[in-house]
Amino acid sequence: MVPTDPHFPGAATSGGTSHEICRPALLRRALIRALSLRWVVLAVLVVGAFIYVPIIDNFRVSMTNRDIFTGEISQVGLENYQRLLDDPVVWRALLNNTLYAGLSIVFQVFGAFLLAAMIEGLKSRRIRNLCRAIYFVPSAISTTVTGLLFYFLYQPEVGLLDAGLTSIGLGALSRPWLALEDTAIFGIIAMSQWQGFGYSTLLFSIAIQKIPRELYDAAIMDGAGPVRRLFAITLPMSREMTGLMVIVTITGAFQVFNEIMVMTAGGPNNSSQVLGTWLYQQAFIQNEFGYGAAIAAVIFAVTMLTGALQVWYTSKRRVKL
Amino acid sequence: MKKISKITTTALTITSALSFAAPEVLAAGSNPVTADPAAEVDYSGTLSILTKFGSQQLSPFFEDVAKQYTEMHPEVSVELIQETDDSVKGKTKTLVATNSMPDIFFSWTGTWGGNFIRGNRAVDLTPVVGAGTEWGKTFTPAALDAFSYGGRNFGVPLYLDAKFMGYNKSLFADLGLEPPTTFDALLETCDTISAAGVVPVSFGNKEAWPAVHYAGQLLVYNVPVETLEQDFDPQTSAFDHPGYVTALDQFRAFIEHCTTGAPNGTSYEAAVQAFSDEKAAMYYQEIIEFDGSANSDTALQPEEFGYFVLPAPEDAQGDPNAIEGAPEGYMVSAASDQIPLAIDFLKFLTTQETGKVLSASPYGQPSAVVGGSEPRTMNASVVAGMADIDEASYLMPWLDTVHHPRVAATWLSGLQALVGGSMSSEELVAEVRETSAAVRD
Amino acid sequence: MTVSPISTQTDGDRFWNALGKTFILSFLVCLAIVVIYPLLWMALSGFKTNAQIFNEPFAFPRSWGFDNYVAAWNQGVRSFLFSSLVVTSASAVCTVLISAWTAYGLSRSRMPGKPLITAMILGGMMLSPTVALIPLVRMMQSLGLYNTHWALILLYTAFRIPFTTFLIRAYMLDLPADLDEAARMDGASEGQIFWRIILPLCAPIIVSSVILHVLFAWNEYLFAMIFTSAQDVQTLPVGLTSLMAKHGTNYAQVFAAMTISAMPIVLLFFAMQKYFIRGLTEGIGK
CATH class of the missing domain: 3.40.190.10 (Periplasmic binding protein-like II)
Structure with a gap:
């Protein structure tokens, strides 16, 4: 019997038994294989043309300077990268991105994990669903809307936040959050946590639901309290999700743009600038496209690193499972 | 196998054509286009x-x-x-x-x-x-x-267009105030208004250019015009006239006496609104904003609106009769x-x-x-x-349109820092000087 | 004698459990208020006058007239909404179709260079749109697509194909292989197998993909800001910021516009929650 290829019945039938028809069969087989490229050709073209080509092109652009008004282009080699190192705003932006990542990990990974554990500990299924749904709502809304909303909330004149602080006796804390160099970035990060925690809570909830009930039953038999169970079972059992969320959060934190543009546009005095907004500022406000492309290269390096980390992490997990 | 490489090559050719074929030198030709007065107008x-x-x-x-x-x-x-x-x-x-x-x-x-x-x-x-x-x-x-x-x-x-200080006539009258004629008198006027519990000047600097407008007017009062014009051009700039620091110090004094809150977090629109709502006694504005800040729809009625030129400091070394605009x-x-x-x-x-x-x-x-x-x-x-x-x-001219974009950017962010109190006048002038030197060919 | 300590311990446990539960519940309720209140305040402020927003921010609106909503609608929200609808729906259709198509090829056919192609397409997920931005501007310009809906449709499609393909491919890989085999025995062509058998079976993940794409495209800001300039091409997220600049002092109208823009997606979420969650889990969990 000739082994039939389940995917290529045509090849199997024409393969027959004799060696003479083997060559055309092979050819035909190769043709069918090649024909199946038609499934992916559109995606390869679109993804290639609009993602890969521009990203590669970015490196070429980063080694030029272009005067948009005259259209003149000069080759400057690595000058723009040299400028990156000397630009204090780039370092400030990197710091802000890192702060963004760090605080998001605290609130949107660990905070959300604890929250998900609390929610999943509830008896009523309806309340669990309701909680998850309500917390998720801000994640579904455009960051322009939430950014503008918080811009108003932070404003001393409308002052919902400041009025709220005063009413609970924390009036001393009230300040024009987005106007001060020291607090602007934190005001934005806080908005981001408000918007994003529901999303990660939802994912952690799903991960926790997958933990076998028997583990908890056994722990209760052993007399483990809720806190003990959290650390002995829930945390280790959702470790994979936690790791993945950490990586995803870091990647996201290095791509923030919308909320900064809407709330402070990087000010005051560039104190809330992140890499994305500084790129925009340089390329599209200052016309320094080459320098903007060099900043883009930094974003590329960071996201590639976290991306590689994610691939490594998921593949490692696959092996383990 | 040949087929694959052929397809990939084709794909690559198409994709690269999409990008690298982008015209490098654009519409701008080498010769300027000149209007022809005799040209026939085609109305379509x-x-x-x-x-x-x-x-x-x-x-x-x-x-x-x-x-x-x-x-x-x-x-x-x-x-x-x-x-x-x-x-x-x-x-x-x-x-x-x-x-x-x-x-x-x-x-x-x-x-x-x-x-x-x-x-x-x-x-x-x-x-x-x-x-x-x-x-x-x-x-x-x-x-x-x-x-x-x-x-x-x-x-x-x-x-x-030009910049003037708009003021609320009724508010000034209630407090027995007259439009000030010297810079020091302006600061005193502000103190009087503050003491009465009103915001003297509403100032929103989230966009950063409002501070640049104040700075421009104070600079022309304190620095001779020839020096300013020399400094506009990175090739000849020096930024070593002492009037720069004097002007910025005056601006700081103005911030201290005349504004409240955190200007860097307030948009200029909110500042106009405060003036129009009669919550602030003055607002530094362009003549083209006069009708917007006081009209039949605003609390501040047009007949209550007055203006004066931002008063020049006494013994300033620049041109006291210059107006920014x-x-x-x-x-x-x-x-x-x-x-x-x-x-x-x-x-x-x-x-x-x-x-x-x-x-x-x-x-x-x-x-x-x-x-x-x-x-x-x-x-x-x-x-x-x-x-x-x-x-x-x-x-x-406006500082942010007259200077090289990078120098303008330094003015914008530096003045925000000055308003926020995180930079001194000397530091700001030094930073502007350095940026201007850095863009010199 | 040995019984009593145990029973007191259980009493203690019960007490602590009850206390903990109460604490957790009130915490969750407070958090829900923190999440919902600002959004509610936004929608309610759309009914207020400017003076009321400033002077009594916590109060309920005095009247429930839709004046601000109507004004916002006529001030440009109508055209932004239309642009958002066009761009979102067209790019959703393109993305999901191409992705399903690609996922089929990557999961159920035996093509040459499959690992390479898979890596190339799925690898697109790791690439940040920001990095491609500057060259894309010139590319769109030279293609004559700058400031058109097409620019956004193309870019949203390109940048979402990797993720959407990833979602659908994972789902297809789990479908049993004998399905296609049986169909082939019956003489079905590859195209027929895709359209008649595999695609219908993938309906749940297709719906999830569409919803996740809508969520993305409806809210996307970076590309929309860079690639559109005329008001009639701008989508909601960008339109809102220009509305804010032009009518910034009329807070009530801005709030109304924000509410109008957030509403469709929130409603969609509540209506299709199940598919949302499936998409999210598949997206991150696999």
């Missing part, structure tokens, strides 16, 4: 216009003019891109960078307008609007001249394929009748056309302000 097609009148109050002006024009010439349609003071810069640069400049576009004078000339993106209008031409004679000469570069006219001025106008894109039509539209835009509409309420933009204003229909303060502009010994 779409005319695109980038304006700076995007605000709710001003946007109807161009809509109405466009409507009148298209009623006269039904084959023509006008496409308006209306931006605000704040957004027009970014929008213009994006349009330039993408070679999609509209037929007619807004421009400031100075380095900003110079960019379009340098890049051959604006039509040389000298033959049609030059000083000796019929159309050119209809403009205030100084306004027309502000758009000339190397003796050639590249822009058509639409209105004159410049005409603003429009240019024609060199890439436009209907230059005669664009010029025809601009002529229509700068008739005396259109000028009178522009000067009068609710727009209140003092027309740059001689006889383009009718004092009877205008806000009295706008009329008086126009006279002040006429009498000024020097019009100080």
